[in-house]
Amino acid sequence: MTESTAMASNDDDEPLLNTIVDNSTTSNRRCPTCQGTGSVSTSPGLVALIPVDDVRLKRRHTFLWIVLTIFFCTLIALAVIATILPRSVHLSIKNPIVIDATDDSVRNSTDYRLTFIHQSNIQSDNWVPIRLINLTTLVEHQLVPIGPNAQKIYSHQMYLRPLGTIQSNLTVQLDFNENSMAYRACQGIFRQMLLFKVQTILTYADFLLGRIQTTNNVSYQYVLCNRGEWKPHETVLVNMTTSNSMKI
Structure with a gap:
């Protein structure tokens, strides 16, 4: 059972090892996932690959929403005060x-x-x-x-x-x-x-x-x-x- 598992893992890693790399363009670059070893090692944490255009990576505009909230709250407060303020x-x-x-x-x-x-x-x-x-x-x-x-x-x-x-x-x-x-x-x-x-x-x-x-x-x-x-x-x-x- 152990040998079959080892063989399966070697077979899984074999395409990574046999991948043809163009040294003319990537000779100075290392894969950020396998660090050039050709296999993904087990890490204590989870590894997630998120696309660059994912919504979660976009800016939240938190400061803008805070400013708009303060503006509308102030506007509503002024309207209420102007309504109930005693007049002649x-x-x-x-x-x-x-x-x-x-x-x-x-x-x-x-x-x-x-x-x-x-x-x-x-x-x-x-x-x-x-x-x-x-x-x-x-x-x-x-x-x-x-x-x-x-x-x-x-x-x-x-x-x-x-x-x-x-x-x-x-x-x-x-x-x-x-x-x-x-x-x-x-x-x-x-x-x-x-x-x-x-x-x-x-x-x-x-x-x-x-x-x-x-x-x-x-x-x-x-x-x-x-x-x-x-x-x-x-x-x-x-x-x-x-x-x-x-x-x-």
């Missing part, structure tokens, strides 16, 4: 040039309550919703604040959609006594106009951190005041006192 909210007035008082206006010989509708537009430049909290209107006549302040409180789930616009109507009630110029101007039967300075303040919460922020708008508005029902002095006085105590 605009508050504009949509009243007509002259507002007519409503029929809820009441008067008597000593007091006058003027009621009119104040219309505002709320426009958001945010790419995310914002939560509306309240809308407050402060009125001045001849640099004198006229009360009470009108306020509209939104529900807890009142959100303004991204890049959205909403119109909000606020009922404003102003109380004048007999010593005020507004009362004397609106006492007659002719239609008179009062010029008011109206400051509207919107309170809202942003989406990112829920921070409370405000925006305001100041406008000058004409209001027709010769409208409303004449009532006895006691009736108007009781209504004004009750409403003021409830607001306090």
Whole structure:
């Protein structure tokens, strides 16, 4: 058995030994596999022959992939930050040039309550919703604040959609006594106009951190005041006192 194995190995090696080598071209070159012995000796490790054009020998471009990954991650992060970053909210007035008082206006010989509708537009430049909290209107006549302040409180789930616009109507009630110029101007039967300075303040919460922020708008508005029902002095006085105590 040993002799047959040895003969087989010699027969296997014989083509390598009998290979004709052109000394003119390879006289100074040695076979990298057999090292010129004509046979492949047993080595402790494995020997693999890989073609030069094998995919595994090509460059991986690792640095390029790392740079591209960092670039796209930075781009996505900037896009997310730009989307959720708080932006401004605009508050504009949509009243007509002259507002007519409503029929809820009441008067008597000593007091006058003027009621009119104040219309505002709320426009958001945010790419995310914002939560509306309240809308407050402060009125001045001849640099004198006229009360009470009108306020509209939104529900807890009142959100303004991204890049959205909403119109909000606020009922404003102003109380004048007999010593005020507004009362004397609106006492007659002719239609008179009062010029008011109206400051509207919107309170809202942003989406990112829920921070409370405000925006305001100041406008000058004409209001027709010769409208409303004449009532006895006691009736108007009781209504004004009750409403003021409830607001306090």
